[in-house]
Every structure is written in C-alpha cells, then in structure tokens.
Amino acid sequence: MMPLDPDPASPLGDFAVVHDFDAQGQLAGKSGDAVLWSWRNYTLVDARARRNLQSDESLPATIRDALLSPGDQFQISYDEGWMFGELPDLQHEHYGDPRELGYFRFAFNGTQFLSGRKHPLQAVDDTKRAIQTGKLKPARPLELFNAIFRRFLDLLRIEITSLSATLDSIEDRIVGENWQGERERLVPVRRQIVVFHRYLSAATALFRDIDHADRRSFPEDIDDLIEDLSRRAVTLHGEGEQLQRRARLLQDELLAKMTDRSNRLLYILSVMTAVLLPTTVISGLFGMNTGGLPFAESSRGFAIVSFVALAVSLFVFLAVRKIGGSGR
Template sequence: MMADAQDGLICAYDLDGAGGARPLSWAGIDQPLPDAPQALRWVHLERTHPTAQIWLHEKSGLDETAIRALLAEETRPRCTRFDDGVLLNLRGVNLDPDAEADNMVAIRLWITPERIISARLYKIAAIADIRQSLDAGQGPKTVGQFIARLAARLTERMEPTLEQLQDELSVLEERMLEQAASPMRKELGALRRRAIGLRRYIGSQREALAELGAARPAWLDEDDRVRLNEQVDRVTRYMEDLDMIRERAFVLQDELYSQLSDRMNRIVYMLTVITGIFLPISFLTGLFGVNIGGMPGVESRVPFSSSFLAWRGW
C-alpha cells in the first residue's frame, strides 16, 4: 500500500521484524511505536514539500542540525554520527531517460535503533524495491538489514551505467580507426565529463559506507557490517572502472589531437609548397609592374613584350 506523495509523505511503515510491515498515514507516524522487541518505524518524505518540512521541524523530535542536513539543497554522500543517531547521505544513478547519468539522485537518512527517517527529491528505484519487498513480506527485518539492502540496491544499479560508458568508449575507439576524428571531439568530451561526475559521487559514497561500517553503531550487527563491506568493495571496483574509462578517454583524446596535428602539418606543408612556387612569380610580376625609370621598354612605343625581347637580345 503506497501513500499519496502529494501530501509530502511518500510512504511510512512499522516493520514487524519478520520481513513484513504495516503502512502508516500522517496520523499513524505520530503514534507511539508498537510494543515489540524489534519495533522499527520508517518514514519516507518528499523533502521540498511544506507539510513534510513542518513535520520535521515540529513533530519529528530531531535536532536542528539533522533537520538541516535532511533538507539541504546540495549534499554529497557522507556519514556523520551524532549522540542520538547517524546521518547518512547516499546517491543513486538517475534512471530518468531524460537525465544525465552523472546527475545522481540523493537520499538522506536519519537512523536510530527504533526509527529511520529518509528524505528525497527525485524518485529512487532502490527505495521502490524495499517497499515492494515489505509489501510482499520479504523485506528487511532490522535497521542494519534495511541500510545494507538500500546500499546494495543503489550500488548494483550503477553497473549498467558504467557498462554503457565502456561500450560508448569502445565505439569511439573503433570510429577513430575508421573515419575522421574531428566529429568525435564533442562526444569524447561529453563522455569524460560523465565519467568525472560519476567518479566524484561514487568516491564519496565509498567513504560514507566505509565510515558507517567503522562507526559500529549498535543497530549494525556483524552480518550487516559484512554486507556493507561487500558494497564498499563493489563501489571500489566501480571507481577503478571509472578511472580506467578516464585513462582510455585521455589516451583517445591524445590520439585525436595527434591526428588533428598531423592534418594541420600536412596543410601547412602544402601551403609552403604552393607559396614556394608562386612567390617568385608574384615577385617578378610586382617587379615589372613598378612604374620607375630604367625598366626595359618603359620609353618604347612598341608593346612591352617586344621591347623586353629586344632588350634580352631575343
């Protein structure tokens, strides 16, 4: 069951600790938690909606610093531990067909042993996966499982984007061998910018997940830490792939500039040859066109060509 996102509450659940959950409305999230050993409430908000902002400031009970972090306009992945909770900012690939892949969407989370408050602006497929698993009774059972599963879903969706970048770069390399290089300058520049943008956020994401594992909050057990470490290793491999893509693009750009330089050198050589042929002719033409005394045929009434031939003794 999905709540109406137009009121600022995208969804809210009381997790039952067995993989299922009970959906909540605005009225429900202000009620006390169920009296259960593993009671956990998840509230997912649309961060720019006025109703969601009012609830955070007036009813959430969060520290003002945490609220500002959840509502910040721009943020990079990070993990910050407070006395009463953990602030975790993560990023996922934007799957909107009209969006650039490097324009990664953000999710911000406030995490305590009994409650998770998350906020986003754009739709995140990883969150939809968790909601579907909860509705099916196969969702996360604890806070640690929730965070580990979210990190895994965000990470695995990065792989197709990286593969697409590698495929596009391979196509450019083949085109470099088959045709003129100049039309590829814009495409190559766009590919490098996308790789750099992804690398910037993915690098921060790895640090945030590593810091969360190292912080060892009480709600993160050993199995959850192992799962987080797996995602850290996976993100590290993605960073290495992006570094390789950037290096290949740099080598390709060098080859592109080399081809353009060779072409320019050939053009300059041809211009030099043409100049060497026509410069003496231009000099002679200019010399005999000068109106000064003493030039052969100047005083003659016969055509200039005849006077010139007579002057040469022809």
C-alpha cells in the same frame, strides 16, 4: 518508470509514505501478519513533514537534527543504536536530471527506518517499487539500507557500462582512421565520465570517513555490511578511474591526429607559397610601367619571362620538398 504515489492510508498525510513489514519482510498490510518494523519516508520540502519530525519526542535529538539539518553533506554515523547520515542518489529520471546527484537522509535502528529527500530519487523509488511488487522483502531496516545503496551503485554501474560502450565505438573509429567528427562525440562522453567519477568518489568517501574507532563500536552485522558496501564502492570507483583514463587517452590521440592533419595542411600551404613567390616577384618586376624593361621589344619576351619564372618555381619546389623530406 514513474515514482510511486504516496500511500493514501498513511496516518501522516501526503507528506510521508509509511510501510509496515512483518517478520518475513513482506508488507504487513498484504500479509496480515503482525508488524515487526516500519519505514517512514518524508518529503523534506514540506513544512508539515519537518514539523512532524521536530515534534517526534520518541526520536533522539541527534536523529532529529540529522534529518532536519539545513545543509547537505554525505556522511554516515552511528550513535545510541541508530545508524544515520546522508547517502548520494541519482535524481529521478522523470522529475530531474538523472545525471545529477540528490541527497537521501536516513536513520534506522532495529525497528524503525526513517528517511527523507528534497527531490524524487531513483534508487529509493526503485527500491520502493521492488518492495511493493514483492521482488524485495527486507526483513529488517538494515536490509533496506543495503538495498537502497546497492541500487545506487547498480545505477552508476549501468551508466558506466553505457559510457564504456560509447568509448569502444569512438576508439574503433579513431583507430580505423574514420575519426572525423568523433571529437563532437567524445567531449560530452568525457564530461559525463568526469561527473560520474565524482559521484563514485562521494560514495567511497562515505566509508573512508568512518574511522576504526567508529567501526569497533558497530554491531557485527552493520560492520560486515559497511565493509561489503565499501568494497563494492571502491571496485566501482576503480572502474570509473580506468574509464576516465581511457577517455583522456582517446582525447589525446584525437588531438594528435588533428594536429598532424593541420601540420600537413600547413606544409602544403607553405610549399604553394614558396613556389608561387618567385613567379609573383618576376611578374611584379616585369609588370612595372617603366622604361628599360628587358624583352619589352622582343616578340619572344613573354615566353622567355614565363620560362624563367617556371624554372625558378620548379627549382624552389624541389628545394622545399628536399628540405621538408629531410626534416620529417
């Protein structure tokens, strides 16, 4: 899915995309109805966009500062009839790492929705495409805010579902004793789970930072929306935590199996070393090039020494097996 090209008819130029909506949430240019509200989406890495926002005296100073702030910090605020802040969003799959977070700045009131981003963002682009194809018809800016953040949560849910299916496959092989090579699959999956859990934490923290005093100052429709989105984010965060626990348990079980196999190999090596040690000592003694060695002149000396070495080795083997069996 490629991002949408800037609107060539935009009066602001190629550093911003402008969409006008009628009362039914349709694009006003297609329906021919009167414009009820508009969405202006800026490319904040473009100096012209920043100058345009800075010189827009119709915007409150707090809104201009929020959109042009040099730092990045996920937060939501409400002041003088404007809801504004910074939302998390995944970077666009064709123009960045889709598993990395981006920052979506926004501000809206009853008639305007202003937004800006430094990188192409997936949820914003998907929402914009749904509007242009007629699948989404936001009748007011609040519905656009709802659609963008819900799409971000849906993208995270899709990724979590995919990671859960991968964990199911790894778990089946570990339980079925076909776990060789699964560590190479589990390590990157767990790393991705940790990353997405961090994203979900950022999403839930957005609403956790809004204290009760702020919530009381919200209009009823905004307060209801914030509560609904917060509930969805918390639910998805719980699913991410459960997935993270599963990945950790599977890694622990896999490490236990690897440790058990290493212990069995070490046990075999220990038995072989103990069995061969008497033979090595005896062969070393009788291999010394000195006088007075027993059986040196006997025609059966080699057979006698070999029999003694084998007998001692057999005795050591039985003793080690008995000790090993009682200790396991």
